[in-house]
Amino acid sequence: MPVSVAARRTRLLLGGALALVTGLAAPAAVTPPAVAAPASAAASAHPLATAFAAAAARYDVPRDLLVALGYAESRLDMHAGAPSASGGYGLMHLVHNPAVHTLDEAARLTGLGQPALRTDPAANVLGAAAVLRSYADQAGLDRADRADVDHWYAAIARYGGATDPAVARLYADTVYDLLRAGVSAVHGVAVAARPVAPQRGALERAATPGEIGTLSTDYGPAAWAPASTSNYTVASRPSSHPIRYVVIHVTQGSYAGSISWFQNPSAQVSAHYTFRSSDGAVTQSVREKDIAWHAGNWTYNTQSIGIEHEGYVDDPAWFTDAMYRASAALTRNVADKYGIPKDRQHIIGHVEVPGATHTDPGPNWNWTYYMQLVQGITGIGSGTVSTPSSTLNVRSGPGTSYAVVGTVADGTRVSIYCQAVGTTVTGTYGTSNIWNRIGTNRYVSDAYVLTGYDGFIPNVPRC
Ligand SMILES: [Zn+2]
Numbered sequence: 001m002p003v004s005v006a007a008r009r010t011r012l013l014l015g016g017a018l019a020l021v022t023g024l025a026a027p028a029a030v031t032p033p034a035v036a037a038p039a040s041a042a043a044s045a046h047p048l049a050t051a052f053a054a055a056a057a058r059y060d061v062p063r064d065l066l067v068a069l070g071y072a073e074s075r076l077d078m079h080a081g082a083p084s085a086s087g088g089y090g091l092m093h094l095v096h097n098p099a100v101h102t103l104d105e106a107a108r109l110t111g112l113g114q115p116a117l118r119t120d121p122a123a124n125v126l127g128a129a130a131v132l133r134s135y136a137d138q139a140g141l142d143r144a145d146r147a148d149v150d151h152w153y154a155a156i157a158r159y160g161g162a163t164d165p166a167v168a169r170l171y172a173d174t175v176y177d178l179l180r181a182g183v184s185a186v187h188g189v190a191v192a193a194r195p196v197a198p199q200r201g202a203l204e205r206a207a208t209p210g211e212i213g214t215l216s217t218d219y220g221p222a223a224w225a226p227a228s229t230s231n232y233t234v235a236s237r238p239s240s241h242p243i244r245y246v247v248i249h250v251t252q253g254s255y256a257g258s259i260s261w262f263q264n265p266s267a268q269v270s271a272h273y274t275f276r277s278s279d280g281a282v283t284q285s286v287r288e289k290d291i292a293w294h295a296g297n298w299t300y301n302t303q304s305i306g307i308e309h310e311g312y313v314d315d316p317a318w319f320t321d322a323m324y325r326a327s328a329a330l331t332r333n334v335a336d337k338y339g340i341p342k343d344r345q346h347i348i349g350h351v352e353v354p355g356a357t358h359t360d361p362g363p364n365w366n367w368t369y370y371m372q373l374v375q376g377i378t379g380i381g382s383g384t385v386s387t388p389s390s391t392l393n394v395r396s397g398p399g400t401s402y403a404v405v406g407t408v409a410d411g412t413r414v415s416i417y418c419q420a421v422g423t424t425v426t427g428t429y430g431t432s433n434i435w436n437r438i439g440t441n442r443y444v445s446d447a448y449v450l451t452g453y454d455g456f457i458p459n460v461p462r463c
Contacts, residue, residue, distance in 0.1 A: 046188025048076065048091075051122035055129035061136070062149045064191045066092075066129055068178040069156060072171075073254050075317050076186045081119035084253040084312075085269070086261040089117070090124035093257070094131075098266035100161035105131045132159060149179060153198040162260035165206035166213050167225055171256035172203070186317075216284040219330060222273060223283045230265035233291040235302070243288075243338040245304035246331050246347045247295050248370075250318075250360040255310040259283050269293050271306035273330060277318045280326025288334070295353045305334050313362030320440045321417040324366070328373030335374070342374050369418050372461035379459035381416035383436065383451035385409070385444065386428045394442050398422030398435035398463075405442060414438040414449065418463030419456050437463050 045053070052070075056063035070076050073093035083089055087097035094103040094117055106127030107114050116123040135155035136146060145151040153172050160171035182193030200206075207213060216222035237243055251258040255276040262270045262285045270292045275282050286292040286306075294306030307327060311318025331347060340346050344367065350360045385392050391407035398420035408414060415438060422435040427447030434446035434456065451457055 048121055048125075048187045049189050051125045052189060054122070055126045058126065059129040059133040060143070060146050061129045061132050062147070062152065064179060064194070065149050065152055065156070065175070066125060066132075067183060067189055067191050068175045069128065069132075069159070070125070071178055071183045071186065071191075072174045073257070074312070075315060076189060077312065077315050078119070078121055078124070079312055079314060084257070085251060086253055086257060086264075086267070088253065088257070090119070091121060092124050092128035093254070094118070094124060094127050095161060097264075099163070099264050102128070102131050102159060102161070105134065109134055128159070132156070135159065149176075149194075150196060150198050153200050153203070157203060160256060160260065162256065162263070164213075164225060164260070164263055165203055167256055167260045167263065169200065169203045169206040171254075171260065172198070172200075174254070174256055218284060218288045219273070219282075219333060221282055221326070221329075223281075225259050225263065225283050225285060227262040227270040227285040227292070228265045228267070231262055231267050231270040232286045232293055233301075235289060235291050237289045237291070237302075238338055241291070241302040243303060243305060243334075244340060244346060245300060246334055246340060247300065247304045247306045247350055247353060248327075248348065248361050248365070249294060249306060249308045249350045249358075250311050250313050250362060250365070251308045252312055252360070253310075255281075255283075258308060258310065259285060262286075271308040273305070274308040275310060275323050275327050275330075277310040277320050277323050280320070280322040280324075282326060282330065295350065296357060297353050297355050300353045305338075307331065309361065309365075313360050313364065316364035316441050319364055319366065321437075324370055325373055325378065328370055328378070331374050332376065342371070344371065347371065347374060366463055369461050369463035372418070372463075377459055377461045379457070379461075381419075381436070381451060381457040381460040383414055383416060383446075383449035385412045385414060385449055387448045388428070392444055392448050394438070394444055396441050396443070398437075398443050400425065400445075402443070408438070408444065414444065416449075416451065416457065416460055418461040419446070420463045 052063050052066055056066055070091045074091040076091050078091050088095040094106050096103040106117050109130035110127050112123050117127045132155050135158050139154055141151055156175050157168040157172040162168040162171055176196050176198045180196045183191040214224050216224045258274050261267050270286050271294045272286045272292050273282055273284050291301050292306045295301045335342050350356055350358045385408050387410050391409050393404045394406040395402040396405045399422040416436040418437045420435050421433050424433040425445040425447040429447055432447040435443045436446055436449055437443050
């Protein structure tokens with residue numbers, strides 16, 4: 001995440017404490033009557049599944065809509081109560097910053113204290129449901145309207161807090177895209193895919209999906225959503241200042257939320273580019289000639305391009321192959337344009353900037369893979385799984401000591417994004433210590449995959 005040399009915001013860390021709310025306070029008078037969740041569903045469900053069911057019932061907000069919003073914001077992770085870059089808390093990202101006050105609204109509507117809303121998952125979900133219901137009431141939605149997710153678009157867009165209509169639409173479209181595609185189980189919570197036809201109202205004309213306003217003039221694939229002029233310094237680089245570095249960040253927030261934050265004059269931070277986790281889409285917020293406030297070090301700010309990646313440093317689920325590949329293509333472009341060496345002395349993490357107070361991109365960022373992509377080793381291999389069993393285990397890392405996170409059936413054709421050395425395994429094709437990454441944090445032993453190569457596949461990156 002970015003930080004300006006002038007930023008003096010204090011980051012409230014709660015020491016990982018998860019305050020358990022043993023008895024949720026009675027809702028305030030403005031809330032609707034409580035409706036009991038089905039006892040049979042609540043009895044055996046995961047606590048988070050129970051929390052979503054209870055919040056949906058109490059405030060009459062579609063349960064799947066709540067889950068999709070939470071997944072878009074946090075992948076349903078609480079981050080131990082630590083705030084996002086824009087001052088948002090918990091899996092539903094209840095915000096307290098100079099422009100957005102959903103945390104405060106949630107406290108008023110539910111009667112719950114802010115510590116519980118920030119740190120307890122059930123309270124956090126309940127608070128978000130209360131805020132959304134209040135927005136729906138203010139928009140005139142009646143009971144029948146509330147039963148249909150398509151009527152909630154304006155409430156979702158308002159919850160995101162973006163002032164730019166195009167970014168507000170980007171935020172809400174992300175939630176509806178998740179409803180359309182479905183969400184696979186995270187912490188015991190899933191959403192089935194469904195058709196959606198969101199009623200966008202005034203935002204229908206704000207932008208087309210996947211694009212924000214006009215396109216970047218610096219980098220063809222990027223959309224353009226300019227940061228507030230309060231959040232960067234106008235310059236005429238590279239003539240005014242040499243561009244010597246690319247600084248890699250992780251947003252500590254969502255894609256749309258980060259782009260929106262850079263448009264908020266109170267942020268006092270910005271980055272040149274931000275990438276989306278799900279598909280590698282990219283938006284530019286500051287022209288490359290100008291100085292974004294991201295590195296927390298004025299010299300490095302003046303001499304660098306700052307690139308943000310949607311996600312949180314403590315959750316590897318955000319760091320997809322799509323995002324790595326799209327980001328590496330930009331870094332490669334920038335390095336060629338300004339003569340920046342494609343090495344780790346010049347393509348650095350925020351944590352490596354002298355005096356850095358931030359840890360991003362963190363230990364889950366795969367530098368080996370990223371740098372190979374930046375250096376032009378960008379192939380994607382493929383192979384066919386062959387196992388005497390009906391399925392082959394998929395593990396979270398390159399070895400048998402990593403957790404099993406799924407299986408692939410015998411005969412499946414798999415894409416191979418990178419290859420790593422790991423545990424030695426003897427399988428269908430002999431003995432090998434090579435593991436193939438077939439998806440985000442998903443590896444299979446090469447001893448069971450026919451790739452046509454005995455060893456590493458040429459032009460496929462190491463990871
Ligand atoms: Zn950073």
